[in-house]
Amino acid sequence: MYQFAIFDLDNTLLDFDQAEQVSLTTLLKRYHVPDLDHAVQVYRHYNDRVWREIEQGANRDQLLNRRFAITFHELGLAVDGVQAQRDYMTLLGQGTQTFPGVRQLLTNLKQAGVTLLIGTNGVRQTQLSRITGAHLRPYFEHIFISETVGHDKPDVRFFETIERAYPQMTPHNTVMIGDSLRSDITGGQRAHLSTIWYNPSATPHPAGAVEPTYTAVNFDQIQAFILGLPLM
Known part of the structure; x- marks a missing residue:
């Protein structure tokens, strides 16, 4: 877990x-x-x-x-x-459309004791407006946005900012979850973190692209990987 x-x-x-x-x-x-x-x-x-x-x-x-x-x-x-x-x-900033199952996933992880963070590229005010409008803010302990951090994923300095805020993080207890091999998975690997590539369309892994620790096609799989549960 x-x-x-x-x-x-x-x-x-x-x-x-x-x-x-x-x-x-x-x-x-x-x-x-x-x-x-x-x-x-x-x-x-x-x-x-x-x-x-x-x-x-x-x-x-x-x-x-x-x-x-x-x-x-x-x-x-x-x-x-x-x-x-x-x-x-x-x-x-008014685009608050969430994917079905997002709130249940976040609720389950939070109840299991996982510290939830957002690490996103983008413009600060726009991203905060969308997070708030989607009613996701209460799930997350901290939100890291590249405009505020000063570096964009996959720059390792983006992740170093998060690690400075949470010195108890280690490569073994922290995972980065995202849909972008180029931004999320490459960045997570540069920071020596485990990674979950969220790939709901089951797109074939591109030849030569970075390899994630896990690949998930749905939120149930993301939850299982994070909590260390068997896949159903």
Whole structure:
């Protein structure tokens, strides 16, 4: 049984894909973009590059403040990119969609005596707004957000910040749970922690990618791994 469980937020506890789709569609309509499907594809293509660069240590604020200016430029529109970023983050902060079974999982772990933490990349106010709006805050003893920490997963310094706050953590009593091999699992391994790759779609493990300690396709398996129970 693990004493500490560090949970990623987006697409692990909260349905980020749905929140992003709703927020992005609302923003694009607000700016009178005619072809929404194409615009979403353009944004996501560039946004994935942005987050890869951020996770590799690039300047977060500069990249996030440019992503909509570049997206709209590709669409042939001129907008205030910084304002569009603010508008989007406000909309995203209202995205509180949770996956079915999240609260039961967290309740069971908390009742079993596991210390629950959130370790998420993202903008502080947006992530806190979503956590609060989803009524998840009471489950977690501490929330670590990359904007506040000053480093993004998978940077080992993100995890060192958590370990300084909890000096009783060890590689044997702490596990990192998340959906991203690139961010969560790589980061957890760099910090010498056990890791659970949450893979509900049962996507084949990519060749050459980092190997998690465990792979879980549902919350029952996550619970079993953390509590040291046999899989049903």
